[in-house]
Amino acid sequence: MITSHPALLTALAFVSAVASANAQQQPSLDRRVGDIVQAGKIRVGLHLPQFVKDPASGEIHGHGTGKVIVAIAQALGMQLGVKLELVGHASPPKLIECLQGHACDAGFLGFVPGRTGDVGFTPPYIMVPFTLMVPASSSVRSVSDVDKTGVRIAAVRNHASTLALRRVVKQAEIVDVEIPDEAFELLRSGRADAWASPRPPLLEYAPRLAGARVLDGRYGENLQSMAVPKDQAGRLAYISEFLEAAKASGLVQKAIERAGEHGMEVAPTLEPPVVTGTVPGAPR
Secondary structure, three states, X not given: OEEOOOOOOOHHHHHHHHHHHOOOOOHHHOHHHHXXXXXXXXXXXXXXXXXXXXXXXXOEEEOXXXXXXXXXXXXXXXXXXXXXXXXXXXXXXXXXXXHHOOOOOEEEEEOOHHHOOOEEEOOOOEEEEEEEEEOOOOOOOOHHHHOOOOOEEEEEOOOHHHHHHHHHOOOOEEEEEOOHHHHHHHHHHOOXXXXXXXXXXXXXXXXXXXOOEEOOOOOEEEEXXXXXXXXXXXXXXXXXXXXXXXXXXXXXXXXXHHHOOOOOEEOOOOOOOOOOOOOOOOOO
16 A cells, blocks of 8 residues: 555645535544545555656656546545545556555546446546547537548547447448547547547547647446445435535536646536435434
8 A cells, every 4th residue: 555645636625615615514423434544544545647756755646637536535634634545556457456455445447337336336426538539620519520421530449438439330432440549649640530438538639630629529428426435324314425525615616627627527416325224324
């Protein structure tokens, strides 16, 4: 396990924001997270490519979307009044194993319906839209314009954005590549008419192709949530409440802005999941 780096966002600002956004009981009095408070730390799992590891110190730091993730994890640790430990994993399945083995108290995972039997998911806190980039000469103005016979769309093989694209595209040809650089080269050279991807990397590549446009609409999205072990209903409810308050207070939006992550949005507020029965340890 790896101790977190000093706060990405100003610690005092986060403490103030969290305190004002959450009119909840003091964590030491909330039995839903009593085990974490008693342990004095919360072990939060990340997976590649959310983080990078410092080769000298072994510490892990947020990378890309992970900058936002780490800021939120730090705010959660501050609200609980415990130490934050970030635990890095090579892949989402490895992070799920950590949660199932109770070696992680919580973790950051993209919401996938097929994983709901493995872990408990909070409502999403950020949304990464899937959209298209087209060259300056393109007549495409919306996502719906691109699905025509003869149109070639570059997309990274087996990426979530590509799987979503295959569900909506019926006539255009999807040209699979291995990495984003290859997709960009197909677009730049004219061998593809559009590139389908999450919006953040498209915005990053667009300045390298004069006149390129990233479409405003979206054909899908990656919803990022937090996850907990399946048997921790009380913990799930507590963290879900924390995230919804963090969204409502502007804390998540500030984390996105300070991390410089363009193209990412605060997820819309969803109806809380229906939980039948009494949650063990929940305050009454």
